[in-house]
Amino acid sequence: MDTHREVLAGLLLVLAMTAILNVPASAIKLPPYVTACSRSDPKLNECVLQNGRNAIPIVIKGDPKYRVPKLNPMVIPELQLQQGTGSVGLNITWKNAEIHGIKDTEFLDVDMNVEKRHIKMHFFLPKVSITGAYTATGRVLLLPVTGSGPSNITVENMKISYDIDWNLVKKANGKEYLDVTNPMLTLLDLGHLSMKFERIFNGDKLLGDNLNTFLNENWKDLAKEFGPGVADAIGQVFGLVLKNICDLVPYDNVLKP
Numbered sequence: 001m002d003t004h005r006e007v008l009a010g011l012l013l014v015l016a017m018t019a020i021l022n023v024p025a026s027a028i029k030l031p032p033y034v035t036a037c038s039r040s041d042p043k044l045n046e047c048v049l050q051n052g053r054n055a056i057p058i059v060i061k062g063d064p065k066y067r068v069p070k071l072n073p074m075v076i077p078e079l080q081l082q083q084g085t086g087s088v089g090l091n092i093t094w095k096n097a098e099i100h101g102i103k104d105t106e107f108l109d110v111d112m113n114v115e116k117r118h119i120k121m122h123f124f125l126p127k128v129s130i131t132g133a134y135t136a137t138g139r140v141l142l143l144p145v146t147g148s149g150p151s152n153i154t155v156e157n158m159k160i161s162y163d164i165d166w167n168l169v170k171k172a173n174g175k176e177y178l179d180v181t182n183p184m185l186t187l188l189d190l191g192h193l194s195m196k197f198e199r200i201f202n203g204d205k206l207l208g209d210n211l212n213t214f215l216n217e218n219w220k221d222l223a224k225e226f227g228p229g230v231a232d233a234i235g236q237v238f239g240l241v242l243k244n245i246c247d248l249v250p251y252d253n254v255l256k257p
Helices: 002-020 044-059 205-217 219-248
Strands: 074-085 088-100 106-113 118-140 143-170 176-197
Touching (some): 143 205, 176 219
Antiparallel strands (some): 143 176
């Protein structure tokens, strides 16, 4: 699940970095909904946390001026999830999947160590859903599974911690920029996982209903892989946004001296 953990960096970082990143990629001035924090402030954590909480509801709506896409819902052009343990082995692909529920993300706390160039953040996501047309192949209880149609995967009460390190890279303009390294995601808790796949056995309703019942009755086992997979989906677009910002915004504008 390392790939899932790395990609999840997107969600966690962009939600938090709306507080930490004080200048958007294409502008010098701060957006009106973000207040700068100073890395020498003894209450830096409190500043970042408060700014993040204030900015998230606005950032979720999107801001073309600062290259922030609309995030409610967020559209993923292609998404793949795999479940390959125990009695279930499924490969599921979505085209233009929609991610709903990011707007309700709660930024719980942050611990930033500027000297060690390390940050730990905690987030709580009450409810996140993936909807859209899927294609699936695999097996369940030795039965071959092939199907395509509408679907919904919903995770509830997910708590996550996320750690990153950063380096500073000097560019040709003489200014230093953030280079994020060593992302590590820990899924701390997942309250519930529910799934519904229509036409999962190529339209055989009886088999499809039985499969959906089986999947939902065994959600705790499936959540070990589908849970991080949902986080993976959320992170794909956010990771690109973060990279753009860090590539273009000087460090001294990200965190003031």
